Amino acid sequence: MSRGTESTRLRGDSTSQTAVTRRAALQAAASAMAFATAPSAQAQKAGASPTLADERSTIRLVVNGQPRTLSVDPRQSILDVLRESLDLTGTKKGCNAGACGACTVLLNGNRINSCLALAAMHDGAEITTIEGLAEGDSLHPLQQAFIEREGFQCGYCTPGQIMSGVACIAEGHAGSPEEIKAWMSGNICRCGAYAGIVEAITDAAKEA
Numbered sequence: 157m158s159r160g161t162e163s164t165r166l167r168g169d170s171t172s173q174t175a176v177t178r179r180a181a182l183q184a185a186a187s188a189m190a191f192a193t194a195p196s197a198q199a200q201k202a203g204a205s206p207t208l209a210d211e212r213s214t215i216r217l218v219v220n221g222q223p224r225t226l227s228v229d230p231r232q233s234i235l236d237v238l239r240e241s242l243d244l245t246g247t248k249k250g251c252n253a254g255a256c257g258a259c260t261v262l263l264n265g266n267r268i269n270s271c272l273a274l275a276a277m278h279d280g281a282e283i284t285t286i287e288g289l290a291e292g293d294s295l296h297p298l299q300q301a302f303i304e305r306e307g308f309q310c311g312y313c314t315p316g317q318i319m320s321g322v323a324c325i326a327e328g329h330a331g332s333p334e335e336i337k338a339w340m341s342g343n344i345c346r347c348g349a350y351a352g353i354v355e356a357i358t359d360a361a362k363e364a
């Protein structure tokens with residue numbers, strides 16, 4: 157047998173083996189998909205269509221001091237529950253991906269990006285939003301300081317900045333402008349009102 161023929165055979169064997177391996181893999185994948193979809197098809201035949209959208213959870217939250225019982229979709233974020241179920245639209249949706257801080261609220265006293273927190277996982281939690289800071293007609297000291305220091309321009313990031321600032325002060329991270337900048341770095345202001353924001357937090361920290 158010539159080397160060329162042997163080489164061709166080897167290539168042929170190799171190609172054949174690859175084809176078999178690939179076919180086997182495709183068959184295995186098809187079987188797995190059929191297995192995965194079978195219960196759904198059976199359920200549909202039986203008249204039930206168990207989809208994720210149909211599975212709702214009942215949770216209890218305390219939002220700005222008020223007890224709330226809610227039926228939530230397991231995919232709903234706290235941000236969406238606040239805005240769409242409770243009509244608390246002060247908390248803003250910016251990136252919806254944890255990158256801008258516009259959605260910051262306090263969850264059991266800690267600041268979080270509410271766009272990243274699934275409501276169904278926080279049954280029993282206490283949530284404070286921008287609507288819960290003022291006491292009657294009296295603004296929270298940090299809200300007042302934002303006005304006095306002009307810590308905003310368009311105002312879209314402002315609720316998140318203020319909620320984050322409240323936590324920044326409570327955490328003891330407002331000892332200097334540099335420290336405030338570092339601990340507020342998760343809150344983006346596209347208008348660039350950073351100087352006023354830092355001054356406002358500095359003022360409010362002195363009162364705390």
Ligand code: FES
Binds near residue numbers: 248250253260
């Ligand atoms: S909207 Fe949540 S971090 Fe941007």
Ligand code: FES
Binds near residue numbers: 314344346349
């Ligand atoms: S005030 Fe406009 S984004 Fe901050």
